[in-house]
Amino acid sequence: MDKSLNTEQVSVEPQEKRAAKPVDRPFLAMLGMLIGGFVGMLSETSLNIALPSLIAELHVSIGTMQWLVTGYMLVIGIVLPMSSLLQRIFSTRSLILFALCDFIVGAVISAVAPNFAILLIGRMIQGIATGLILPLMFTVATLIFPPYKLGAAMGMIGLVIMFAPAVGPTLAGMILGLLSWHWIFWLFIPFLVVAFILAAKFLPNVGDISKPKIDWLSIILSAIGFGGLVAGVNLASDSGWGSPAVIGTLVVSLLVLAWYIRRQLASKTPILNFRVFKKSQFTTGSILVMLDFAIILSSMYLLPMFWQNGLAIPVALTGIVMLPGGIVNAIVSAVAGRFSDTISTKLLTTLGFGITIVGLILLLLASSTSPMWYVILAHIVIMMGVPLAMSPAQTFGLGALDQQTSGDGSTIMNTFQQIIGAMATAIATSLLAFGSSAAGNVSHRIAFTNGVHVGLWFTLIVAIAALLLSLTIKGQKWA
Template identity: 60%
Template sequence: MAMAALMIGAFVGMLSETSLNIALPQLMDAFHVGSGTIQWLVTGYMLIIGIILPLSSLLTKWFTTRQLVISGLCAFLFGAIISALAPSFEILLLGRMIQGVGTGIVLPLMFTVAMQIFPPNRLGAAMGVCAMVIMLAPAIGPTVTGLILAKLSWNWIFWMFVPFLVVAIIFAFTSLKNTTEITKPKIDYLSIIESAIGFASLVASVSLASDLGLTSPLVIGLFILAIVVLVLYVHRQLMLENPILNLKIFSIPQFRTGALLVMIDFGIILSAMYLLPQFIQNGLSIAVALTGIIMLPGGIINALTSAIAGRIYDSQGAKKPTILGFIIALIGALMLALATPTAPVWYIILAQIILMIGCPLAMSPAQTYALNAIQGPESADGSTIMNTLQQIVGAIATAVATILLAAGQNTIAGSSAVKFTNGTHYGFYFTLVLIVIGLLLSLTIKEDQHS
């Protein structure tokens, strides 16, 4: 019951992050804006999350868990209502960015609280359920949005968040207790400024690259600014006695390996789930509502596998399920990379199901493996670091997939369906590269006491 408010909040946050992709064409028509402008609904949301997430560990030392969760859920509710009622693109973007504040607060807290309230022998199962919440949203987002857009206006995408958030706020008031120690450490404002500029510039540069191109002066300038500021930020965190983010935990091999595997896995999921609904619509010429239904079986399998994967960690450890997960994901991604405009629907559903078995099978054990290496106050830092890097990698993976999608379409002659299919092949080659890197890295997992 204590976790219910956090899980619902994190689910709605991730659903909001991934469900809007399928609605962007309708929003372009509704507000009479181009693809470069409309992309800010995704970029702006991730931008705010990228600024708020690195501050999560600091916030837990200044405010109670209950205060933070209720504030985050209320911010998201307020943002969703603004977005649903938005008369202009600017107001819609403002609503999206307020939602980003809520997600940035609630998302890392879910893992931090789980680390505090579950004993080690049940942590794998608990993390499995948390991973299921995170993984289910990107998988069912297109389905839900497709069904809404088939019958209702785009406003209802935002209205659907409201009942979930109201229930989560009720759970937060009735069941949530404080799990972290309030120490109110001295705040290093320069670190906060560096964090905001560095992470925001990085997310903005990779997001804009998909629209403006890699050689755009703005993209290059933002990327250089991000690297310089983040190097200064990392150096400052390592020097401070009470850093905003305790980056020293990267010196723990178990945490480092697990965190990298989680980042790669998240990149695999977001790149594939960005490409697949577009391929179904533009490559296979299937309507938006049916696209959502086609993607539903994979979403259900994803959720079930996530829940089971946590329990597998409790009995088998991390190495076996992680390696097996990446091997299975490799088969699914390869099937999608070989799909043609005449591919039968059952083939696409099967390929997505295989991918959605592999990714969560690797994700949940890797995450628990990383977080098990750290204890006490460091668990909040570990959770914050992993969630921050997930969002950054997610933004980068989506941007790279977009760039490759456009590049692939321009290298072949033929119908629009043939050209778009070639573009998605280029994008799925990137997904395959990530899977191979993840598989090789998973071989370095040290067998632990479970094995």
């Protein structure tokens, strides 16, 4: 009898080591979402390399064309804040399957688009899907993986979030070297179909449906606040920061956003639970993630155009020369999550942002006559730094929350990550235009290079701010 009792005690896993919602094969349960998330994040930067060609083919300005990038993130920023509410109304499985179908529809519309307007509509439909998938990846991971494996799980998600934007220009460049830009979107579809099949077969519903009362006013305030903020910054690319329309849009958006946040704090069942910011650890981790994402999106927006317009590299070759950085990004993203289980967040994030700063300085020293290997090296250094900081910062921030608030935390983190990313891209665009025009009577290559440098100064300032913030992390040893 004693022996059987001992056997039972050994076979039962301690409570603190169990997942909140155990599943038999958690990786397979996540795989469909991971592929969908990868395609969603790939879509954020895959068009960057095609922008010069699209500007010429569709006859629009660079500021208008930028809407293909920031408009996509604008929709993500509107949908993301509602994901926590949607998870209480619909099952996580249903939301993921809907998102994957929605992405396929958006990709088909974009692939057959005859003009800029239809292409933008297709992109924005895709944004709905990405806005649903991103927070669900984090929510499901925190529920189906035990705490001691959460770092590795975040490493998988980090690989998706960091590697996809880094490798997007490479894949797009290779496609453009052989085919037209339409095939960038056709490429998404087989991956999305595979993701749908995997999710339909292996993904169970792990959420709790409570059918809360819908606060329609908060939804409207959220769409106006978050959407207007991105739209205002984006308008500055064409109209300038001193434009009354830009200033008015930003002021109204900030006031509406403040109203929205205040309403959420006063609500017993908020759409976004901003009370999680009372946890200083979550606040620090979230800000680090946002700044890291601003670095990757702004640099990945500027670099492909620098290759083509500053260094006069053909579009197909641009994709190839960006491949080494993408490979390094994948390797570092894959191991950074595992490191975060054993090495302090302070050490990893500080090292990551420090390496990123070195890479950005190398790029700032590049000119229109710099050798190809030098720019490749600078890109590799940046791609080592940004993923090294991302997964530890995510794990650190979400680790401060309990199971009841982890979903809210991941949604807030992803929402502001996309908003900050869209704003960083828009700011980089306006600085690129300003720097190019301020170069004076010089060749196009030199003027464009000057514009890239002005944009990269913004990225460098963001990286320095992130480094300084990582040094304030308390309660963790350096090793």
